[in-house]
Amino acid sequence: MKSVTKAYRPISWPTKGAGGDTGSWRVRRPVVNTQICNKCQICWVFCPEAVIDRNEITIDYRYCKGCGVCATECPTGAISMEKEE
Amino acid sequence: MTTSIKQLPDIEQVLSGNGACGGCPATMALRIVGKALGPNAIMLLTPSCSVASMGMTPRLGYNWPCINICFATAGSSASGITHALEIMQEKGRLQGELPTVFTWVGDGGTYDIGFQALSAAAERNDNMIFFCYNNEAYSNTGVQRSGATPRGSYTTTTPSGKRQQKKNMALLMLEHNIPYVATATVAYPGDLYDKVAKAKSISGMKYIEILAPCYLGWQFDMPETVQMSRMAVRSGAWLLWEAENGKISFNKPSASIINGKKDAAPVDEYLMKQGRFNRLLKGPDAAQRIAEIQGDIDREIAFMRERAQITI
Numbered sequence: 251m252k253s254v255t256k257a258y259r260p261i262s263w264p265t266k267g268a269g270g271d272t273g274s275w276r277v278r279r280p281v282v283n284t285q286i287c288n289k290c291q292i293c294w295v296f297c298p299e300a301v302i303d304r305n306e307i308t309i310d311y312r313y314c315k316g317c318g319v320c321a322t323e324c325p326t327g328a329i330s331m332e333k334e335e
Numbered sequence: 336m337t338t339s340i341k342q343l344p345d346i347e348q349v350l351s352g353n354g355a356c357g358g359c360p361a362t363m364a365l366r367i368v369g370k371a372l373g374p375n376a377i378m379l380l381t382p383s384c385s386v387a388s389m390g391m392t393p394r395l396g397y398n399w400p401c402i403n404i405c406f407a408t409a410g411s412s413a414s415g416i417t418h419a420l421e422i423m424q425e426k427g428r429l430q431g432e433l434p435t436v437f438t439w440v441g442d443g444g445t446y447d448i449g450f451q452a453l454s455a456a457a458e459r460n461d462n463m464i465f466f467c468y469n470n471e472a473y474s475n476t477g478v479q480r481s482g483a484t485p486r487g488s489y490t491t492t493t494p495s496g497k498r499q500q501k502k503n504m505a506l507l508m509l510e511h512n513i514p515y516v517a518t519a520t521v522a523y524p525g526d527l528y529d530k531v532a533k534a535k536s537i538s539g540m541k542y543i544e545i546l547a548p549c550y551l552g553w554q555f556d557m558p559e560t561v562q563m564s565r566m567a568v569r570s571g572a573w574l575l576w577e578a579e580n581g582k583i584s585f586n587k588p589s590a591s592i593i594n595g596k597k598d599a600a601p602v603d604e605y606l607m608k609q610g611r612f613n614r615l616l617k618g619p620d621a622a623q624r625i626a627e628i629q630g631d632i633d634r635e636i637a638f639m640r641e642r643a644q645i646t647i
């Protein structure tokens with residue numbers, strides 16, 4: 251952490267994983283079928299967790315909560331929700 | 336033209352791995368808001384889901400200076416900060432563009448508990464954007480009724496369904512004669528983005544309310560957050576509009592409902608998807624109570640259509 255004058259030191263710092271490794275909350279895992287995906291970025295815009303890369307359409311499973319919004323909104327059906335092991 | 340998904344900027348102000356529920360409409364909306372505001376902003380929050388979602392100290396899930404303040408004071412606290420910034424700039428202690436001061440407050444903190452401080456800040460036309468993310472209940476404390484809860488909805492404090500109509504908060508803000516008021520919801524991210532970008536460019540008080548369908552409080556399936564938001568708009572239960580200097584205009588697709596080009600979808604389908612209306616739909620007087628809710632929606636559409644004609 252950066253050092254700051256004591257009087258202005260904030261209580262918290264912006265960082266990923268402020269709620270922990272939220273990927274562990276997941277019961278189902280979104281899996282993108284790259285053969286079908288047309289890179290429309292609809293899944294990216296609606297993902298509340300900001301874990302989808304808008305160019306590659308890859309998912310950061312460390313934090314993806316498995317909410318399934320991406321799969322519901324995907325217009326091509328390229329995302330399937332698969333059972334976590 | 337509404338900004339398209341591909342035109343939205345890359346910047347992320349909501350950080351992955353925050354404490355919100357999966358599928359949370361509040362974080363979904365805040366992400367888009369962050370794209371429009373950028374990093375040069377100061378965020379004020381009152382007790383709510385979005386505070387609980389910030390994560391655990393010393394970590395913070397939002398990439399802004401965030402100030403947690405007491406429930407009743409979003410309006411007055413934001414006023415204090417915005418005035419202080421202006422004075423610092425006048426005295427030369429702050430250079431460059433002033434940060435955008437914005438609040439991120441639930442419907443409980445807006446419609447009910449924070450209404451007085453918000454109304455006063457609006458009357459003074461203090462420079463801020465006041466965001467209300469409206470999940471139609473006090474969700475963070477286990478879903479109690481608020482002034483935004485619609486008629487018929489179950490909450491823990493309205494076990495047989497709320498008997499009263501919700502209030503039209505955005506219209507109340509418009510009647511404060513502030514320079515900008517808008518409504519939005521998560522299913523229309525381009526529309527939300529454009530409204531926030533516009534609000535950012537206007538000085539004085541701006542009020543933006545975002546309908547945030549919460550699977551926990553509304554009792555639908557978690558992946559359906561965006562679907563529910565879309566159904567709210569298509570049924571006319573939520574109208575998308577904005578008003579610059581008091582002049583109301585409606586946005587797609589609400590505009591087509593208002594000008595009669597398209598009928599609003601019957602409310603039944605929207606209600607049936609939500610467990611919070613279950614008891615009402617199964618009760619012996621179901622038909623009458625659905626008609627009441629449909630009546631509220633029809634009246635609101637008719638009223639807003641007429642209200643928009645007044646441009647003086």
Ligand SMILES: Cc1ncc(C[n+]2csc(CCOP(=O)(O)OP(=O)(O)O)c2C)c(N)n1
Nearest residue numbers: 382383384406441442443444472473474475
């Ligand atoms: C003065 C005061 N009263 C009650 C509470 C308890 N409380 C914390 S969050 C909350 C619910 C807030 O509801 P809302 O503003 O709609 O935000 P949401 O939780 O729905 O996101 C309540 C009642 C409090 N923190 N302070």
Ligand code: SF4
Nearest residue numbers: 287288290291293324
């Ligand atoms: S919504 Fe579906 S088609 Fe569009 S980018 Fe995402 S996975 Fe690909």
Ligand code: SF4
Nearest residue numbers: 297314316317318320
């Ligand atoms: S399941 Fe939810 S959190 Fe995970 S990528 Fe899809 S929308 Fe994002």
Ligand code: SF4
Nearest residue numbers: 356359384474549551
């Ligand atoms: S209860 Fe609703 S609004 Fe609150 S964090 Fe969960 S999904 Fe979001």
Ligand SMILES: [Mg+2]
Nearest residue numbers: 441442472474
């Ligand atoms: Mg609420």
